[in-house]
Amino acid sequence: MIEAACLCGNLKLQIDGEVPAALTSCNCTSCRRYAGLMAYFHPSKVRVVAGAGSTHEYSWGDKLLAFVRCGECGCFSHWRSLDPGQPDRLGVNARLFTNVDIGKVRIRRFDGAETWKYLD
Ligand SMILES: [Zn+2]
Numbered sequence: 636m637i638e639a640a641c642l643c644g645n646l647k648l649q650i651d652g653e654v655p656a657a658l659t660s661c662n663c664t665s666c667r668r669y670a671g672l673m674a675y676f677h678p679s680k681v682r683v684v685a686g687a688g689s690t691h692e693y694s695w696g697d698k699l700l701a702f703v704r705c706g707e708c709g710c711f712s713h714w715r716s717l718d719p720g721q722p723d724r725l726g727v728n729a730r731l732f733t734n735v736d737i738g739k740v741r742i743r744r745f746d747g748a749e750t751w752k753y754l755d
Contacts, residue, residue, distance in 0.1 A: 639731040641710035646703075647684040648712060648727060652676050658729045658740050663747030665695075669702060669711045671728035672742060678715065678725040700726075 637650040658672040666673070683690075685705075690712075692701040699718040704711045714726045729737050744754040 637735055638733045639712065639727060639729075640733050641705040641708050641712060641731060643705060643708035643710075645685060645689050645707045646705040646710070646712050648731070649682040649684065650676055650727065651680045651682075654732075654735050654740060656741065657743045658737065659745045660742050661745040661747040665700070665702065666747060669728070671711055671726075672730050672737065673726045674729045676725055676727060677723055681713070681725050681727060683713075 637648075637652060637654060639648040639650070640646070655674050658674055660672055661667070683703075689706050690703055691706045692703050694701045694717060699716065699721070700714045701717055702711060702714045710731060711728050712731055713728060716722055716724055729735070729740070746752055746754050
């Protein structure tokens with residue numbers, strides 16, 4: 636199981652899955668600001684452990700994603716889909732992984748700003 640935690644430990648994720656072969660660095664309007672390295676899982680494989688009301692969510696524009704962060708320390712942990720047509724994907728910020736050395740995982744650059752293709 637992959638584990639992730641924010642800086643203060645208030646928000647934890649438990650992921651029933653393997654570390655992906657590559658993490659994604661995306662340049663879209665949202666991702667380039669949040670600066671996460673994303674790993675994607677089915678939502679049923681990701682358990683969010685946090686006290687009630689202790690996380691914040693933000694969505695904007697077409698409101699297809701909700702970006703979740705710790706309400707205490709502010710770390711961006713994941714996004715979840717609000718799009719009824721895309722319910723099967725949840726993006727976890729691998730920078731919060733606690734039992735995986737992400738320095739050894741390939742990073743792929745995704746052009747979410749324009750072409751919606753990987754650049755490498
Ligand atoms: Zn925190």
